[in-house]
Amino acid sequence: MILERLESLPVGSFQYKLLLVTGLGWLFDSMDTGLISFILPILAKEWSLTPAQVGWIGSVGLIGMALGAVLAGTLADRIGRKKVFTITVLLYSLSTGMCALAWSYESLLFFRFLVGFGLGGELPVAATLMSEYAPAHLRGRFIVLLESFWGVGWLVAACISYLAIPAFGWQIAFVIGTLPALYVFLIRLHMPESVRYLISKNRIEEAKDIIRSLEAKLHVESRPFDAELSEAEREQPKNRAGLSVLWSKPYRLRTVMLWLAWFGIVFSYYGIFMWLPSIVYSQGFAVVKTFEYVLIMTLAQLPGYYAAAWLVEVIGRKYTLSLFLLLSGVCSFFFGNAGDAGTLLAWGAAMSFFNLGAWGVIYTYTPEMYPTAMRALGSGWAAGFGRIGGMLAPMLVGVMLGQGFGMNTVFLMFASVFVIISAVVIGLGKESKQKTLEELEGAFQA
Secondary structure, three states, rough: OHHHHHHHOOOHHHHHHHHHHHHHHHHOOOOOOHHHHHHHHHHHHHHHOOOHHHHHHHHHHHHHHHHHHHHHHHHHHHHOHHHHHHHHHHHHHHHHHHOOOOOOOHHHHHHHHHHHHHHHHHHHHHHHHHHHHHHHHHHHHHHHEEEHHHHHHHHHHHHHHOHHHHOOHHHHHHHOOOOOOHHHHHHHOOOOOOOHHEEEEEHHHHHHHHHHHHHHOOOOOOOOOOOOOOOHHHOOOOOOOOOOHOOOOOOHHHHHHHHHHHHHHHHHHHHOOOOHHHHHOOOOOOOOHHHHHHHHHHHHHHHHHHHHHOOOOOOOHHHHHHHHHHHHHHHHHHOOOOOOOHHHHHHHHHHHHHHHHHHHHHHHHHHHHOOHHHHHHHHHHHHHHHHHHHHHHHHHHHHHHOOOOOHOOOOOOOOHHHHHHHOOHHHHHHOOOOOOOOHHHHHHOO
C-alpha cells in the first residue's frame, strides 16, 4: 500500500519545498534562454552577424535540447530522476559560463549546444518527478505552478539585461548564468528520488523509507506497511521501455497528439520569443526601451500561468490547452500586424499570457499520458521531437527576414501553427484531470 500512503499524504511543506527546488531549476533554465534572446541584438551588431547567423545561435541550443530531452528521459527511467536532474543542471550551468569566454562565432555555437543539452534534459525530468509526487486532485495545478517559474526566469533575464548588459557588456549575463551550479547542492539535500520509480525498479524498502520520512515531516502518524503490495504496485512495469513502445497500440494516438502539440508550441515559442527583442528593436526603439517593452510583455506570462493553473482542475487539461493555443494564435497574428507601440505592447502581452499558460498545461499533460516505467522516456521524446520545431523556427525567421518578408507574414505563419495544434489536441487528446497516475493508466488501457 505504498502508493496509497503516498497519495493520502496531506499537502504541506514537503510538496511546496519540492515545487521550489524543481521550480528553481526551471527558473534558471528560463533565465538562460531569456539572456541569449536579449544578447542576440547586441551580439549581432558587435560581431556583424547576418540574420541567418543569429538564427543559428538560437537554433543550435535547440538541437542540444532535443538530444538532451531524449537521452535524459531515457536515462531517468533507468538510473533515476534525481541523478539525471542533478547532472543536467550542472552541465548547463558550467556551459553557460563558458559562453562568456567565447572567442568566435563558432566557439559560441559549440557552448550554446552544450547549454541546450543540459536544459533539454532537465525540463522533462523535473516535470516527471513533480507529477509523481503531487497528489492527484492538485497535480495539474502543481505542474503549471512549476512551469510558472519559467516566467519568473524570463523576468530575471530581462532585469539582468536591462541593468547589467548596458553597463558591463553581454559577457556579464553569461557569468551570472553560472550561478545555478551552486544549486546542485540544494538538489542533493532536499530532493528525494521518485517513489514510483523505486517501485518500478523493485526497490521497495527504499520507497518505504521515503514514505516514512515524508509522513514524519508532514506530522502523519506512521504505521507498519502491509506485507503484500497492492495490485497497482505489483503491476508497475519492471522492464525497460524503448522507443517502439511509444508507438504500440495503447500509446500510439497519444504519442501522435503529444509530438505534434510539442512541435507546434516549441516552433512558435522559440520562433517568436528568441527574436522578440530583435523584432522590437527593429521597430526603431533603443536597446534600453526594447528591454523595457519586452519586460512588460514578459510580466504578462505570470497571470497566464496562474489562470491555466486554475483552469486545468476546472475544465481539464485538454480543453485548457486547446483554448490557450487557439488564443495564442489570435494574439500572435495581431502582434505581427501592430502599427504602433501601444498596439504592439498590448498584443505582445496577451500573446505572452496565453502562450506561456499553454506551456504550463502541456508540461502537466504529457507525463500523465504514460505509465511510470516509460513516463520520463515518453515525456523526453515528446519534448525532444518538439525541439526540432525549435531548431527550425529561429533559422526560418532569420531566412524570411533576410529574404524581405514582413513581420505580418512571419506571424501569420505562427498563428496558423497555433490554430492547427489546437485542433489536434481537441481532436486526439483525452482528459486526465482528478485521477491518480495509476487510474489513468487503467482508463487508457481499457
